[in-house]
Amino acid sequence: MPVATAVAHPNIALCKYWGKRDRPLNLPSVGSLSLTLAPFSTTTTVEWGAERDELVFNGRPASAEEARKVFAVCDLVDSWRPRVRVASDNDFPTAAGLASSSSGFAALVLAATAAAGHPRTVEQLSVMARRGSGSASRSIFGGWAEWKLGERDDGMDSYAFEIAPVDHWDVRMLVAIFDAGPKGVSSRDGMLRTQETSPFYPAWVASAPRDLAEARAAIRDRDLLALGRVMERSALRMHASMMAADPPVLYWKSGSVWAQECVRSLRDQGVPCAWTMDAGPNVKVLVEAAHADVVAERLARVADQVHILHPGGPARLVP
Ligand code: 2P0
Numbered sequence: 001m002p003v004a005t006a007v008a009h010p011n012i013a014l015c016k017y018w019g020k021r022d023r024p025l026n027l028p029s030v031g032s033l034s035l036t037l038a039p040f041s042t043t044t045t046v047e048w049g050a051e052r053d054e055l056v057f058n059g060r061p062a063s064a065e066e067a068r069k070v071f072a073v074c075d076l077v078d079s080w081r082p083r084v085r086v087a088s089d090n091d092f093p094t095a096a097g098l099a100s101s102s103s104g105f106a107a108l109v110l111a112a113t114a115a116a117g118h119p120r121t122v123e124q125l126s127v128m129a130r131r132g133s134g135s136a137s138r139s140i141f142g143g144w145a146e147w148k149l150g151e152r153d154d155g156m157d158s159y160a161f162e163i164a165p166v167d168h169w170d171v172r173m174l175v176a177i178f179d180a181g182p183k184g185v186s187s188r189d190g191m192l193r194t195q196e197t198s199p200f201y202p203a204w205v206a207s208a209p210r211d212l213a214e215a216r217a218a219i220r221d222r223d224l225l226a227l228g229r230v231m232e233r234s235a236l237r238m239h240a241s242m243m244a245a246d247p248p249v250l251y252w253k254s255g256s257v258w259a260q261e262c263v264r265s266l267r268d269q270g271v272p273c274a275w276t277m278d279a280g281p282n283v284k285v286l287v288e289a290a291h292a293d294v295v296a297e298r299l300a301r302v303a304d305q306v307h308i309l310h311p312g313g314p315a316r317l318v319p
Helices: 064-077 100-116 122-132 187-197 201-220 224-243 254-268 289-299
Strands: 003-008 011-015 020-022 032-038 042-048 054-057 084-090 144-147 160-164 171-177 273-277 283-288 305-311 316-318
Touching: 003 100, 011 201, 011 224, 011 273, 020 187, 032 171, 032 201, 042 100, 054 064, 064 084, 064 100, 064 122, 084 100, 100 122, 100 316, 122 160, 144 201, 160 201, 171 289, 187 224, 201 224, 224 273, 224 283, 254 273, 254 283, 254 289, 283 289, 289 305
Parallel strands: 054 084
Antiparallel strands: 003 042, 003 316, 011 032, 032 144, 032 305, 042 084, 144 160, 171 283, 171 305, 273 283
């Protein structure tokens, strides 16, 4: 029976994706830009040919909703596919705003296409991963990646590409954890509610192209303060749009604000660093490697746990 295993790293967006212009195809309303991060990873094994479709997620049978999304992506690999068995394990907390779906669907499409004997280009893999979860389009790539908005109705031009390789800039992303449990509102539901009810949503969409242009330039120039201004602006505008939804989508906790204050105070003391937040209360802080320990030590005073991540490579097959 053909079997393949793939490993992928999650990514954290520096310019955020929030909102869809096409729900079935999972096409975004804005372009986004991210950093792929190791050592956190998802390892996924696909057996192409099994008695029944089966998804084992972190050693346990998956929920019906998780299984529906995973097998829908397997259908994209081959609409006449056999039954498949998928086993996927994360070595980090799932569904806590740490982008586990990004590494999950990137590893899935790579393992499934290999097990099926249907290898694809990285652009095709990114399109397929996007159908599973938007942010997964970016985890096909290592280092710094941008997910293109695209123009086509069929979405075939909305995929990610590498804008700078993994060794372009020796940075660290510190993840300050305040709550490792699953979130109350899924990203998918939160996005939908924001785009349907938030009066700030059109302004969020309109602000994204400038953020992307400035972030690309800051990454090219390895300018952390310039990138930090864009990162924090993008995160704040995304969260402002969701806080203005009805009912509001509010992921922040008191610790989220403490961590932001900690970053601002370090910056005032001359340590270049900048924060971002996703669909959860945890705060991620970008810093050059030389300053990582001092920032981690300060964050550890306010957070339950602090993880130090570094730029990670692309999704890859493993023996
Ligand atoms: C991002 N997030 O750019 C943004 C920022 C969370 C906040 O992509 O509906 O799991 O599966 O496409 O990719 C999380 O949402 O959503 C996300 P779907 P996804 O990383």
